[in-house]
Amino acid sequence: MTPMIDVTFLLIIFFLVSSHLAKQENFTKLELPIATAGTPDFSDRPTLTIQVLADGEYQISGQTMPLDQVRRSILARTKIDGAKLRVRIRTDRQTDYEHIGALLKICAITGVTDVFFAVYEERMQ
Amino acid sequence: MRTTYSNRSSRSSIDSVMTPMIDVVFLLLVFFLATASFQRQEKSLTSAVAAAPDAIRQGNQPEDKPPAGLTDLSDVIVEIRRSNNKPSGESVEYKMNGEPIESLKTLTQRIGGILKIRSDVPIVIHPDNNVPAGEAIRVYDMARANGSVAVFLVGK
Secondary structure: OHHHHHHHHHHHHHHHHHHHHHHHOOOOOOOOOEEOOOEOOOOOOOEEEEEEOOOOOEEEOOEEEOHHHHHHHHHHHHHHHHHHOEEEEEEOOOOEHHHHHHHHHHHHHHOOOEEEEEEEEOOOO | OOOOOOOOOHHHHHHHHHHHHHHHHHHHHHHHHHHOOOOOOEEEEEOOOOOOHHHHHOOOOOOOOOOOOOOOOOOEEEEEEEOOOOOOOOOEEEEEOOEEEOOHHHHHHHHHHHHHHOOOOOEEEEEOOOOEHHHHHHHHHHHHHOOOOOEEEOOO
16 A cells, blocks of 8 residues: 555645746746845736847747737737736846837837836845 | 664665655655755846826827926936946946936936935936847836935937
């Protein structure tokens, strides 16, 4: 009996772990900006994550797209979620600000008032 | 079933004592390796409420216009520009209301002083196009950490 229980426990742990790892790999690796005033996000409001890569490329759910298509994606989401929609910007810290500025403007034009940035907490290097 | 470990053959004795312990230790090791998250936790830096869309259509104003009631205060405009040769080693230079500020530390002191008097003074951060986003957010975060309730990033 005992060896079987051992093996079963090991399998349980293995599957727990592998599902955890699968969840972690949802996002592209980005060097997010550092901030001290960041808070953990527990809100369950609908959120659209837009990634801005270091070379200024925009990505929504893994798909690279030009700025105009980003605007249409936000508009499409606001039709579903309305004013509750939030936009989360995951940007690399080396991205030129013009790409962020343009994105902020589009958010304002499309009527999304809740825009926030994903950041890393400061830590000792 | 063997009841004593004080066996004459000490080698098999120590084996039989150690094996379950090693099993458990490995299991614990695997468990803690698995539960430890090696990915840095992402926090969110909440932004102030942006302006209603009709305020933007009227011109090329910054997207985050201060809400009504704050407009009688003069804004603090922080400009960020890229620079390559600074003695402090920073990659950007700052201007506050047109006046050059030599370092982020000085800027923090100046803004902290203003915010001590009134925390609702609108602070508008206007980075140049080629400024890294990380630097813009560093200033934004600095203002928020100093207690500002109205920091705005310029959208263009």
